[in-house]
Amino acid sequence: MKIKIIADSCGDLTNEAMEKYDIGMIPLNIELDKVLKDRVVITPEQYYDKINEHSLPVSSSPNFAHWKEAFDTNLQNGYDKVVVVTLSSKLSNTHDQAKVAARKFYPDDVKILDS
Numbered sequence: 001m002k003i004k005i006i007a008d009s010c011g012d013l014t015n016e017a018m019e020k021y022d023i024g025m026i027p028l029n030i031e032l033d034k035v036l037k038d039r040v041v042i043t044p045e046q047y048y049d050k051i052n053e054h055s056l057p058v059s060s061s062p063n064f065a066h067w068k069e070a071f072d073t074n075l076q077n078g079y080d081k082v083v084v085v086t087l088s089s090k091l092s093n094t095h096d097q098a099k100v101a102a103r104k105f106y107p108d109d110v111k112i113l114d115s
Contacts, residue, residue: 061094
């Protein structure tokens with residue numbers, strides 16, 4: 001059985017670790033002057049530089065559609081199951097969005113873990 005592990009960008013995994021262990025990443029959104037995908041459009045280093053230039057940014061979780069797309073992509077490309085580790089549900093609705101998408105579309109194939 002082939003299992004895909006996915007984390008949200010708040011897991012702060014290095015690109016090297018994600019590549020070495022084949023871990024996928026779903027970015028949270030960061031709003032500074034505009035909405036930026038964490039670790040896709042803006043690096044952690046750029047994020048910290050921007051904090052010094054601006055007030056604290058606002059973030060938002062990946063929505064239901066982003067999670068469904070990630071599940072579709074991995075389950076249709078050779079993975080039998082997907083395990084997702086999200087930012088704590090006490091800090092963000094990222095976990096809830098992932099859980100809703102998993103339950104609706106892949107209740108037997110996707111497991112969501114609340115860090």
